[in-house]
Amino acid sequence: MTDHLTIGERIAWYRRRRGMSQEVLAGLVGRTTDWLSKVENDRIELDRLSVIKSLAVALDVALGDLLAEPSLLDWTPDSGDRTVPALRAAITDYRQLAPMLALAQADDPPSLPELRREIADIWNAYQASRYGLVVRRLPALLAEAQHAAIAHEGDQRDQAHALLGQVYHAAATILVKIGEADLAWVAAERGLNFAQNSRDLIVTTSLFRSVAHALLSTGRYEAAVQLTDDAAGLLDKELPHASPELLSVHGTLFLAGSMAAARAEDRATTQAFLAEAEESARRLGADANHVWTAFGPTNVTIHRVATAIELGDLQIALDKGPDLDTRTLPIERRVRHSIAVAQAFSLRNRTDDALDALLQAEHLAPEQVRHHYLSRQLVLTWIRRQRGKPSHRLIDLARRIRVV
Template sequence: MRGETVRLTIGERISWYRRRRGLSQRVLAELVGRTEDWLNKVENNRIQLDRLSVISSVAEQLDIDLADLLAERSFVDWGPDTGERTVPSLRAALLTYRQLIPTGRAARDLHSPDALLERVTAVWDAYQSSLFGYMTGILPGLIEDLVYAVDQYDGADKRRCQRLLALTYQASTGVLTKIGETDLACIAAQRGYDLAEQADEPVVLTSLIRSVCHALLSAGRHSDAVSLIDNTPATIGTLESTSSRAFVSVYGTMYLTGAMAAARADDQAMTTEFLRQAELAAQQLRRDDNLLWNAFGPTNVAIHRVATAMELGNVPLALDLGPRVDPSPLPVERQVRHRLEVARAYSARNHRDDALRLILDAEQVAPEQVRHHSLSRDLVLTWIRRNRGPRDEQLAYLAERLNVA
């Protein structure tokens, strides 16, 4: 199956794994609390299965990972920005034993904290511009240089490098979840969280809690992610009128991630509460900002209201709110993610042309993000399968660019 699922829809993957497990449609449907007719339509692409809470339930009953149903790991193309060392080099940097045994670390050039900050800033700028290939090319060397700097420096410089390394692990978590490397994302998130605790910086620690939550979501552990966010105030405290703008930003963003986790866990009450907490933070911040690369503010809260509505199956609400949100104040990654979400809502109401237009617009802005995201890939595949008329050239060429044709 590995290597073949890139050209299968989620429904077709369910069919393959169901037959591999020796289950009939009736049995699997009963296990997930649905009808046999519903599952038949899902497997034959007559119903587009896009709620992660339902997909997770199916994966659990099939005893497979959520990622097995969503998509294969993405192949990162070589290019002028990536060079010829991408995900395998990043995996090696994350898993090498030399990071755990100081005596095993080879000597290398020691860079100043200021120089390392410039490189960390470049990585985060690339993430928010959806330049994922570029990130996989430069993250391995940056991680290795930062690990060495943490080992060599003392005092304030050491703590500063710990902070930078934690943020670099967070950026690694972000790009790894985007390209489907779920297990590596979990490792990067845990490494970053541990460093943030060592550095004893509440703002960075709060930001890394969000990163751990993202990793849990990518692994399909939605309820665990909800519990993490729900219990976080006991660790970091609550929002105060005197809180710094940076803390307000990471605090609000953390609750937005929690809202997505709650929606994917099909928990309407917790989703509403987490969105409320994020809204309070946005009101305190008063405007969209990008402190610590969080892109937090009223616009991001509005975007998440649309995304959580879709996760909870409230398509009318998503279609009411989504087209009215202007994501332009936010970085490219957030803008494109919102377009994909609204496209999903349009597709759910059989407005395929509107949905296709949004994906094509998004591709113009961030081709890598659209190519790697399971949502855009599955939408395009499903449209291809459903097409019974003349060949749609726009759709066909898009499918080729996404490598799902």
């Protein structure tokens, strides 16, 4: 109903639904009525999720309601015509809760090497920003991994549990990306349970990161910060002789935590978490993609830019972001950084530079740009601010990402 509204317009829409005056809402979030009026009329661009979250709390709506998430996943040759509902059905299948209720399957379970290859294919598709393909293939892969976890015994069962945890991790990750926050939480929680059953430290740490991202997507920033601290404590004894895989999942855990701390407006913790991630990247030595983390020095800098934007330090973001060479990273990481750069340019009223950055991102990964709330909100805001007719480039982009 509110897909084609800016965040400011959406705030006004929900405020009126609540029968609340501008004076009352502004008072609840510690702002002036004039500030709220400018937000609702798109004369002030909301640049921090922490502020948007405070408005969501005051209006008693979910953060995703103000961000217009989730968005409809398009049908494409990759996705077919069965998308999120099929994945939701697979995740919420009651037999996932009680494996002993699962019907005996006539077929043999997939071999563990076969499962590993299929999981690698899913992660490769995700990092290539082929969202429709990931969503289409996950329901069948969940069923295969569940079959393997039930059928195998002993050490192979532990390995199968680790693989099942990885499949749920992939599901949680893509669901966060397309705005299905509540379902992402279910997938992350279930994946963590299987990972812990496997006693695989690297997979378990990966799932802690997945839970942190699920918390971020629902605006539970302080909880995500605490999770980062708690999970990192489990790794202290292993870090002195950590493998590249463990360094990578350790570093990305702190990167997720740094975003949570920034959105909670905790500068000290943000910098402390970034320093921990930077030390892991220094020990790793170069950009890599162990356990599909895309972790290394460049990803740390990407998060320095992203957290600077969250904290309102736009000059830091613009000093580091536009010229950062991200070519060593998977497309998903490169495009997310370009969206952040577009946001920083937009907040400095450099709309042409912002549009250039967003168009470059769309060229690499149209699905990712289409489904990121920030892309949609930036384009809507630029259109609303135009005094004359918007440029063909802007209108064409707005049509491609379905906001006009």
